[in-house]
Amino acid sequence: EPEVTQTPSHQVTQMGQEVILRCVPISNHLYFYWYRQILGQKVEFLVSFYNNEISEKSEIFDDQFSVERPDGSNFTLKIRSTKLEDSAMYFCASTRGRGKDTGELFFGEGSRLTVL
Amino acid sequence: SQQGEEDPQALSIQEGENATMNCSYKTSINNLQWYRQNSGRGLVHLILIRSNEREKHSGRLRVTLDTSKKSSSLLITASRAADTASYFCATDAALLSGGGADGLTFGKGTHLIIQP
Numbered sequence: 405e406p407e408v409t410q411t412p413s414h415q416v417t418q419m420g421q422e423v424i425l426r427c428v429p430i431s432n433h434l435y436f437y438w439y440r441q442i443l444g445q446k447v448e449f450l451v452s453f454y455n456n457e458i459s460e461k462s463e464i465f466d467d468q469f470s471v472e473r474p475d476g477s478n479f480t481l482k483i484r485s486t487k488l489e490d491s492a493m494y495f496c497a498s499t500r501g502r503g504k505d506t507g508e509l510f511f512g513e514g515s516r517l518t519v520l
Numbered sequence: 521s522q523q524g525e526e527d528p529q530a531l532s533i534q535e536g537e538n539a540t541m542n543c544s545y546k547t548s549i550n551n552l553q554w555y556r557q558n559s560g561r562g563l564v565h566l567i568l569i570r571s572n573e574r575e576k577h578s579g580r581l582r583v584t585l586d587t588s589k590k591s592s593s594l595l596i597t598a599s600r601a602a603d604t605a606s607y608f609c610a611t612d613a614a615l616l617s618g619g620g621a622d623g624l625t626f627g628k629g630t631h632l633i634i635q636p
Contacts, residue, residue, distance in 0.1 A: 408562075437623045447563065447608060447626040460623065495562060497623075505550030505570075506612040506624055511562040 406430040410496050410512035417486055418520055425481045425515045427496030435501040436479045437509065438471065440464070440492040447495070453479065454501070486519045493517075525627045526609055532633040539596040541630040543609030544589075550612045552585055553624065554594050557606045566594075566607075599634045606631045 409428045417423050429436050438450040451471055452459040458471065470482045479498075483490055493516050497509040527542045543552070551570045555563040569576045569585045569592065576583045582595040596603055610624035 435623075439623075439626075446628040449623050449625060452623045493560075497563075507551075508553065508565040508568060509555075509563075509610075509624060511555075511564070513562045514560075 408496055408498055408510050408512035410515050412515055413513065414516045416518045416520065419488060420485050423483045423486055423517060425494050425517070427479045427512055428477055429479055429496065429498035430510055433498035433500050433510070435499045436473070437497040438481045439495045439497060441495065442492045488519050491517055491519045526607070526630045528630060529628065530631045532635060533599060535599060535601055535634050535636050537599055539599050539603070539632055541594045541607050541632070543592045543627060545611045546590060547613050552592050553610045554583060555608045555610060557608065557629070563608065601634050601636045604632060604634045
């Protein structure tokens with residue numbers, strides 16, 4: 405069964421360092437997302453990506469964040485200068501996106517980011 | 521604005537009992553979905569109910585949707601220890617862009633504990 409894969413599963417970094425989280429969405433999906441979940445809290449939308457550009461982004465997704473799909477399969481989230489409050493689980497998701505509404509999202513297992 | 525707020529925040533029941541979780545939202549939606557998350561894992565889609573549907577079943581799951589009250593409920597019948605997880609509702613807002621561009625908005629979740 406196709407699945408969304410994410411790497412690394414856990415990354416520890418020093419405050420101020422750059423971090424790249426990688427995702428391989430399901431191959432025939434058209435919409436890609438990053439969400440984050442601070443420990444024990446709600447799942448928060450960061451950004452959606454379609455047709456090689458950002459579709460929507462939340463207030464959380466400030467200038468420190470960027471996304472790209474460099475090679476048609478990987479979908480990456482970059483945090484340029486990490487802060488302590490960036491510590492969270494980051495989830496990648498994808499969906500086929502048929503019709504006018506958002507259908508089922510397929511999530512990866514997440515990348516846990518710890519900023520020290 | 522907050523979408524998809526679940527109630528209760530935590531629920532502990534005995535194995536074999538039914539578990540009911542509620543979700544309220546604020547804006548018009550295309551659909552409402554329920555997801556499950558085991559501790560430290562990714563989210564897994566359970567069921568989707570469209571705005572023109574009132575009730576939907578999938579195995580031991582029953583979902584209702586009341587668009588006039590902007591609320592939904594998830595019922596898990598004959599609960600099992602393996603149902604222990606967090607359950608999230610997620611809404612697809614009926615915005616003009618549609619088609620998956622906006623992703624889903626998740627609530628804070630209900631943490632369900634099934635005691636053997």
